[in-house]
Amino acid sequence: MADRIAVIGAGQMGNGIAHVFAVGGHEVTMIDVSSDALERGRGTIAKNLERQVKKGGIDSGAAESALARVSVNTSLDALATADLVIEAATERRDLKFQIFADADRIAPAHAILASNTSSISITEIAARTKRPEQVIGMHFMNPVPVMQLVEVIRGLATSDDTTTRVMESARALGKTPVEANDYPGFVANRILMPMINEAIYCVMEGVGTPDAIDTVMKLGMNHPMGPLTLADFIGLDTCLAIMDVLHEGMGDSKYRACPLLRKYVAAGWLGRKSGRGFYDYRTA
Numbered sequence: 001m002a003d004r005i006a007v008i009g010a011g012q013m014g015n016g017i018a019h020v021f022a023v024g025g026h027e028v029t030m031i032d033v034s035s036d037a038l039e040r041g042r043g044t045i046a047k048n049l050e051r052q053v054k055k056g057g058i059d060s061g062a063a064e065s066a067l068a069r070v071s072v073n074t075s076l077d078a079l080a081t082a083d084l085v086i087e088a089a090t091e092r093r094d095l096k097f098q099i100f101a102d103a104d105r106i107a108p109a110h111a112i113l114a115s116n117t118s119s120i121s122i123t124e125i126a127a128r129t130k131r132p133e134q135v136i137g138m139h140f141m142n143p144v145p146v147m148q149l150v151e152v153i154r155g156l157a158t159s160d161d162t163t164t165r166v167m168e169s170a171r172a173l174g175k176t177p178v179e180a181n182d183y184p185g186f187v188a189n190r191i192l193m194p195m196i197n198e199a200i201y202c203v204m205e206g207v208g209t210p211d212a213i214d215t216v217m218k219l220g221m222n223h224p225m226g227p228l229t230l231a232d233f234i235g236l237d238t239c240l241a242i243m244d245v246l247h248e249g250m251g252d253s254k255y256r257a258c259p260l261l262r263k264y265v266a267a268g269w270l271g272r273k274s275g276r277g278f279y280d281y282r283t284a
Helices: 012-023 035-054 060-068 076-081 093-106 122-126 160-172 188-204 210-221 227-234 236-250 259-267
Strands: 005-008 028-031 070-073 084-087 112-115 135-140 149-154 176-181
Touching: 005 012, 005 076, 012 028, 012 035, 012 060, 012 070, 012 135, 028 035, 028 076, 035 060, 035 070, 060 070, 076 093, 084 093, 093 112, 093 122, 112 160, 122 135, 135 160, 149 160, 160 176, 188 210, 188 227, 188 236, 188 259, 210 227, 227 236, 236 259
Parallel strands: 005 028, 005 084, 028 070, 084 112, 112 135, 149 176
Antiparallel strands: 135 149
């Protein structure tokens, strides 16, 4: 019998994670405090499944079955029947700490508690529970249905058994899991975010326009997407939160967030999700 999955958060990452587990044959409960967010998240899953059918990735019957396996709930009490809990809430320490304390209280004793955090310490998160050996990072890449990588992060107390089970779960979804240890930013964002931050400095200092900088990185470095387009896609508030985690965790000035990034976030220019970031996504 397939593991029962609970995904906390119905946003971009949460609904993507729910999508891939449902396609993989799992019963999935997507949990969010907002019923509107849950409705939007389930709608996104339906659209993405339809896209997969059109591209020939799955047939229409499989898509319908996958969507039927996704239920929604506004209460964490739904964690009571989960075998694997994956938290995909906003990248805020206080929020994640509270979610894990609650999940530890509600989820069955055998359940693994995983976080999709892109930078926050798994060891710190695990310390909010009475099962630190069963707490792990399961960092999916965006968009989840398309991207193959899952960064699996061991906290200080994470057991070999927990790590093995999560690695196997990722492989069963057709993903490629890569193990990392618990340092600020892990592997992906410790390398990616300073590059994005440096690209923002190039804009601030007038070295080049966003389009020029992105074109150099696409054509000169063979990146599929320029760093500023990628920052807008990720969300500039998320980029800033990760840079702050890196700066605080490492204590090195090379991780200092660019002042222009702070200014854009303060202005509400968060990228695609707000309609404006380094590029303007608003339609006339």
